[in-house]
Amino acid sequence: MNNLAAVMTDIRKFEFKEVPMPTVNAGEVGIAVKDVGICGSDIHFFNGDAQKIFPDALPFILGHECGGVVYEVGAGVEGLKAGDCVAIEPGVPCGKCEMCQTGRYNLCKKVRFMATPPHNGGLQKYISFPAHKTYKLPENMSTMEGALLEPLSVGIHAAARGGVRLGNSVAILGGGCIGMCTLLAAKACGAARIIVADIVNSHLDKALEMGATDVVNSKTDDAVARINALTGGEGADVVFETAGIAATAAQTGYVVRRGGTIVMVGNILGDVPFSFRNIYIKEAQIKGVFRYHSTYPTAIEAVSSGRIAIKQIVTGVYAFADAEQGFVQALDNKEQCLKNVIHID
Ligand SMILES: [Zn+2]
Ligand SMILES: [Zn+2]
Structure with a gap:
């Protein structure tokens, strides 16, 4: 298997680069990324705004709204297997600080959040991710809906x-x-x-x-x-x-x-x-409100049961090869675009 990433190399510019296959450590799963939603925060990098806060960010891989399919399971992981469709919760908190211990882990100072420097995002074919922040989707939900659980959260x-x-x-x-x-x-x-x-x-x-x-x-x-x-x-x-x-x-x-x-x-x-x-x-x-905590199980139930039809927010779907176009369209056509999604075959 070869990994390929859409790497942001300059303002409004992606280059496709071969990157190493991720190592799937104990407690992690390897995920073939299928759908990545473009978020306002990604756009802030794409148009150069976020580089005022993160001047050394580039080259950088964007995308934190991801759904995909498990291809490998690390040691000690239970409840997930190869072939499972999953959504990932992009913030991995430390689990030890007071905020984590009291359940408000969105306020953890040590959180590792995808596509926030120095942590790369999900606009690549394969990633590894902690299993405890990877949620198996019910059969009636698509990986695209999985990606949309992030803004829904x-x-x-x-x-x-x-x-x-x-x-x-x-x-x-x-x-x-x-x-x-x-x-x-x-x-x-x-x-x-x-x-x-x-x-x-x-x-x-x-x-x-x-x-x-x-x-x-x-x-x-x-x-x-x-x-x-x-x-x-x-x-x-x-x-x-x-x-x-x-x-x-x-x-x-x-x-x-x-x-x-x-x-x-x-x-x-x-x-x-x-x-x-x-x-x-x-x-x-x-x-x-800062991001969210403890929302993924609720979001999955709400979408799976039909209480929330989250797919309605999608205004454009772009192939991986056209990722740059999906971003340009989201940036230049804000009036029409609500949520563009990149689909990786
Ligand atoms: Zn988002
Ligand atoms: Zn913490």
Whole structure:
């Protein structure tokens, strides 16, 4: 067997290179990667932004949303065998620190996360991975759905942090991939009214298709006034910031209900002017979301049982040889692209 990787060698550039077959150590499985979702964080490398934080990153292999098929099982691994379709959870925490011990392993400082320097990602034919972060998929799930469990996990964790319950009203500010995954998770949790705000009409159409009850174009409409009107003047029980921009973050306090919860999902780099008076008057709470923990079993059940149709978020599938094109399209065509996936034959 020969391994081949799509190596990012320069901004907007991949080169296919033969790389060594991975060593499958004790406790690991060898996986033939089949599907890799392109994430916003991959795009940040592809367009050069992330190199401001990781100046020595290149050459680098991107991709952390992976589904594949087990081809080899390391010593001591139980419950997985060659031929199993699997999803991998890309973050491997230390398992020993206080955060790991208390279950919030997404906050582990020593986590090894795929496609975060110095750890290469999954845009290659074969990888090895710890078996305890490799999940066998039920027969009715594809490896592509396995790859999509990663962004879905962010939505599931966000809905859990927000405490979304049956009958709740929810406002999601930002209708990109993570906004949509949050919508799917909130809907599965029983939210009755789900309002999605975005500035791109195609995203809003997609949100309606996926179960939003109302959409607001915040470019042409006053999103704060509309969301309040749609919730009887009260605001939403749970508000999610998923756009990752200062303007939507500033809106959250104005559209949350009294006693409600704001969940910050987007990654906003700069400081944000924010009216804490809203938080005070409403006794609202703000919660952060960093990746996810303990979501994969839930995500698998939700997709396998049909509660969440995650495949809907896919807008483009590209062959391995066309990986660069898949990235270029995701970068240059943000309005149409929600999630591009690279399929490796
Ligand atoms: Zn991702
Ligand atoms: Zn740890």
